[in-house]
Amino acid sequence: MSQSYHVAILGATGAVGTELLQLLEERQFPLSKLTLLASPRSAGQPLLFKGKEILVEAVSDRAFDGVDIVLASAGGSTSKAWADAIVKAGAVMIDNSSAFRMQPNVPLVVPEVNPKAAAAHQGIIANPNCTTILMTVAIYPLHQVQPIQRIVASTYQSASGAGARAMEEVKAQAIAILNGEQPPTESFPYPLAFNLFPHNTPINEQGYCEEEMKMVNETRKIFEVPDLRVSATCVRVPVLRAHSEAINLEFAQPFSLETARDVLSHAPGVKLVEDWERNYFPMPIDATGKDEVLVGRIRQDLSHPSGLELWLCGDQVRKGAALNAVQIAELLINNNWLKPTTVPSAAVSHS
Numbered sequence: 085m086s087q088s089y090h091v092a093i094l095g096a097t098g099a100v101g102t103e104l105l106q107l108l109e110e111r112q113f114p115l116s117k118l119t120l121l122a123s124p125r126s127a128g129q130p131l132l133f134k135g136k137e138i139l140v141e142a143v144s145d146r147a148f149d150g151v152d153i154v155l156a157s158a159g160g161s162t163s164k165a166w167a168d169a170i171v172k173a174g175a176v177m178i179d180n181s182s183a184f185r186m187q188p189n190v191p192l193v194v195p196e197v198n199p200k201a202a203a204a205h206q207g208i209i210a211n212p213n214c215t216t217i218l219m220t221v222a223i224y225p226l227h228q229v230q231p232i233q234r235i236v237a238s239t240y241q242s243a244s245g246a247g248a249r250a251m252e253e254v255k256a257q258a259i260a261i262l263n264g265e266q267p268p269t270e271s272f273p274y275p276l277a278f279n280l281f282p283h284n285t286p287i288n289e290q291g292y293c294e295e296e297m298k299m300v301n302e303t304r305k306i307f308e309v310p311d312l313r314v315s316a317t318c319v320r321v322p323v324l325r326a327h328s329e330a331i332n333l334e335f336a337q338p339f340s341l342e343t344a345r346d347v348l349s350h351a352p353g354v355k356l357v358e359d360w361e362r363n364y365f366p367m368p369i370d371a372t373g374k375d376e377v378l379v380g381r382i383r384q385d386l387s388h389p390s391g392l393e394l395w396l397c398g399d400q401v402r403k404g405a406a407l408n409a410v411q412i413a414e415l416l417i418n419n420n421w422l423k424p425t426t427v428p429s430a431a432v433s434h435s
């Protein structure tokens with residue numbers, strides 16, 4: 085008999101939590117039990133799974149008894165507050181927050197890029213930042229052909245990155261503005277509807293915001309290139325749930341466009357979307373609800389003989405968060421890595 089697992093979603097009522105629920109159903113994740121956890125505000129709220137209602141429970145010390153895998157997406161402070169209880173209960177926490185990402189003993193995993201890193205977990209595996217996941221899925225296949233020397237990324241990030249309430253706020257802002265009223269700004273510092281602004285995370289002494297530094301540091305950790313040159317500008321745009329990124333890559337030698345297209349048309353998790361005649365390339369509305377990162381507009385950097393430009397769109401809630409987490413869970417169960425292992429397996433089985 086094939087095995088099944090007790091999974092808990094921490095943050096089940098949020099934008100990513102709701103998507104996690106859908107993905108577990110869609111991908112027929114082998115579940116023996118599903119526990120839905122959120123704040124006490126949501127206790128007793130029914131959520132649908134496979135046509136049946138499951139009541140949300142307030143997270144508590146006992147909530148993790150008997151749980152094998154916790155998919156956490158309830159913010160960094162909630163992850164930090166419950167990590168010890170989760171690990172003590174013997175479960176593996178796949179954490180969508182930034183709380184543990186840069187800890188040396190916590191693998192930071194994109195299954196298409198560094199699946200073997202997951203084997204060395206000590207109870208916590210971190211899901212990278214959404215912009216980093218989408219970018220690394222698209223550029224790692226090129227990096228394997230010829231190592232990338234430098235990355236310059238500009239992001240166009242949707243409201244979903246700030247959660248379910250933020251998505252509703254953008255809709256309410258649009259309605260208010262169209263009615264000539266003052267737009268509400270609770271989740272965001274400024275109106276996002278009919279506007280855009282540099283990512284509203286704290287800024288460091290060099291002038292980079294946290295989101296930008298996540299792209300720098302997380303990409304280095306995932307690629308295992310600690311001195312990789314990465315620079316990013318992150319911007320929030322009034323799109324509901326798919327992020328876009330313009331990426332400039334520099335190599336040591338020229339990288340042919342034919343090779344880049346050929347590699348990306350076969351790359352796992354990537355869909356090449358290029359129709360030069362129609363000027364049709366990836367758009368957030370086409371990426372919404374899709375598993376793949378849509379990549380296109382691959383072209384030579386006119387300012388550098390060994391540079392490539394590309395454009396991508398990916399569903400922030402799905403591959404940028406929930407899907408990546410479920411894929412990590414699948415990686416663990418397919419390779420028998422739920423319990424910490426010290427020797428990474430040579431043969432990694434994907435789902």
Ligand code: A2P
Nearest residue numbers: 095096097098099122123125126158162247248
């Ligand atoms: P709740 O709905 O009860 O507030 P989003 O990222 O879409 O804003 O979702 C955040 C998720 O994290 C929600 O499910 C939210 O639950 C949950 N959450 C927020 N704060 C806590 C907390 N202190 N304890 C447990 N869950 C929390």
